[in-house]
Amino acid sequence: MNKGLGLMLAAAMCATLALSACSKSNNGGDASNGSSNPPSSASTQPSASASEPASSKDASLEKVTLKFTLLGEQPQDGAAVMAEVNKKLEADINATIELTYIPFGDIKTKYPLVLASPGDWDVIYGSIDYGSNATKGAYREIPMADIEKYMPLTTAASTKSVWGDALVNGKLYMIPQSFKELGVGSIFFREDLRKKYNVPEIKTPADLEAYFKALKDNEKSMLPVDGTADDVRGLFSMFMGDYMFSNNKQDTYWYNPDDASNTVKSFLDPDYVENFKNAGKVMKRFRDAGYIPKNAFAQKTSSGDLGKAGKTGMWANAFENYPQYATDMAGKGWEVGALPQVTSKGTALQRPSTGNGFSISPKSKNYERALMALDLLNEDKSYNMLLAFGIEGKNYVIKDDGKLALGPGIDTAKNPYPMYGAGWWANNRDQWPPLENYTQGYIDMKKALQEHAVSYLPDSFNIDAESFKTELANYTSVIKQYAYPIQLGAVKDVDKAVDDLVARLKAAGLEKIETEINRQLTEYVASKTAQ
Structure with a gap:
């Protein structure tokens, strides 16, 4: 397992739950039949520019709730962080997220059960037996045309090798991490x-x-x-x-x-x-x-x-x-x-980009909105910092030297929102500031390695x-x-x-x-x- 899951969690894998059906949306495309065709011209989704995320400033976007399945367990301050995330998502793309977690100890038994109920979830952490599950039809195929249309930030941040890592028999079934993770x-x-x-x-x-x-x-x-x-x-x-x-x-x-x-x-x-x-x-x-x-x-x-x-x-x-x-x-x-x-x-x-990524249910009725949300969650820095470190001023602070430190009064051993602790491991770490314990030697050496890292x-x-x-x-x-x-x-x-x-x-x-x-x-x- 790659970092995020790999660094922090050692090696567990797979999980369960039964989520209620997603609310009906008219955001374009017939996702319920697992079609991988790009949305028709009749879609109500806005067309995104190459430099900005799609935005709900287009009033035709009906509000939807996206059901995400992550691994681990929600940290103490997880609900407060997600409340802030949902405020932003609702303003940007008229969507909110409902989270369910699969405990690490239950991954092997429960993850397959979740996949067996594709109508009960929209997005899942997809790096568990990704190739095998994709081949079995557990995840929806994601054409590059859709990524380019609904995920402009991801398109700009991802290299050709990122997408190559995630191909299964020439097709994509995951939005993988865009950042270089050293192996x-x-x-x-x-x-x-x-x-x-x-x-x-x-x-x-x-x-x-x-x-x-x-x-x-x-x-x-x-x-x-x-x-x-x-x-x-x-x-x-x-x-x-x-x-x-x-x-x-x-x-x-x-x-x-x-x-x-x-x-x-x-x-x-x-x-x-x-x-x-x-x-x-x-x-x-x-x-x-x-x-x-x-x-x-x-x-x-x-x-x-x-x-x-x-x-x-x-x-x-x-x-x-x-x-x-x-x-x-x-x-x-x-x-x-x-x-x-x-x-x-x-x-x-560098580790394969599939080390951390999200896949979409073949039965999701919110396919396009899921892509739009993942674009923001992974690549918009304001979302990225929230998901990775929590609420600024409470969970973390940025020091005068530009390094990130824990918030006032937070004990490292009792951090209510630990880095990597909330299951959002695919957000772009290249955007993160250096942490307080990063020595200059580490910062310089990592930069040099990343410049010469290959997948x-x-x-x-x-x-x-x-x-x-x-x-x-x-x-x-x-x-x-x-x-x-x-x-x-x-x-x-x-x-x-x-x-x-x-x-x-x-x-x-x-x-x-x-x-x-x-x-x-x-x-x-x-x-x-x-x-």
Whole structure:
């Protein structure tokens, strides 16, 4: 899951409720039959300009109530915030919103029930099994002509890749997020200790070695690198050159975001094998020098928790956790540094735009008005700030330096309208001011990453392993037994160990696995081309 849902909520999914039928509207188009045709010329909807949202200054817009289904639960100040939102919506497009929430713990059971009652809702958070649900007809197709007509702000804010991410068999069934959300992994380290021991700035993975040596020589109460086996393997991935693994699929395939072929790589590729050997040699050198744990499998505490406790000099996590780490470290008089994972060309990954988005019921009678509302909710800054942070002066304030801070008397632990806490995760974060805990280092680094961030299709591709599940099980067993020790630096001869690993993977069925994965990927890439 992507941030919003991903950052704050970890990983739950899906939900229920029975909403009353939407009020009748004469706002154009026969939405009740799920038609995807643009509204006829007889529609009473106003025509929007390219720079302004559609507005209810056209008195022909009949008032409607839009029924939205979000995930989570309404925060304490949610009703007050929505009252302000509804005042604005009624003035702008003569519509109000009625919210229903699906609790995170109920998503798997209740979300399908909501989809099974398409006449009871207008708009739903659509990023739950989006492709599968779209294919099954759970969401209404949304032609680009309608988006251009009713969503001018969204049209202006969204790039071609945004819409490409959301295509399912060449068609759109979601209004996805328009903002760039980084999908960048990062190494974090103690910048205060780097400065204390006069270690040169850490700008590349290779620069970590001098830092590790300084910690080994001077900090007897911590390991330079400590954490679980997976944490240590995360360090290994930083030395894989331009190869990156896909969303927790590092045991199945890797890819190069600068490679336009949209193919995955594995141990059948000589260049990949060479990179694997080189990374393995780095890890062996680190282990022999005492920089990483001798038995990482015995460590059950994550490197992030050990970092906060001052027990490790390095840990890995998503780059977007930088501000929180900076805040935690500053409270102890420490300073944090970050080394994001990018290719040799500086390419960073952004999450697919479908990470956060809204879909429309195929039975909604308020289809066009829903598009108009989403345009404002996601892209009009006044709505955006309300939905993200609450009421200015009460829930938040803008400081003299332009940064956003919590309102007077609000305790962070008891925030009545926490950021990301109300389920509005698709509103445009590029419009948000920096938060109070954002360091200049984070602000500058994030800006640089966003300038070089790309949405890479293989990163959002999911494998259907049914036709090679036996081979994949054998492959996974070999990886755990023979690849993990290489990644942890625990083999005597890296070249020999990797050659043996490749031979075992081929015997396990690697060729069949890679051939089928690339066949599926070719179809997936083709499905992202508009028809």
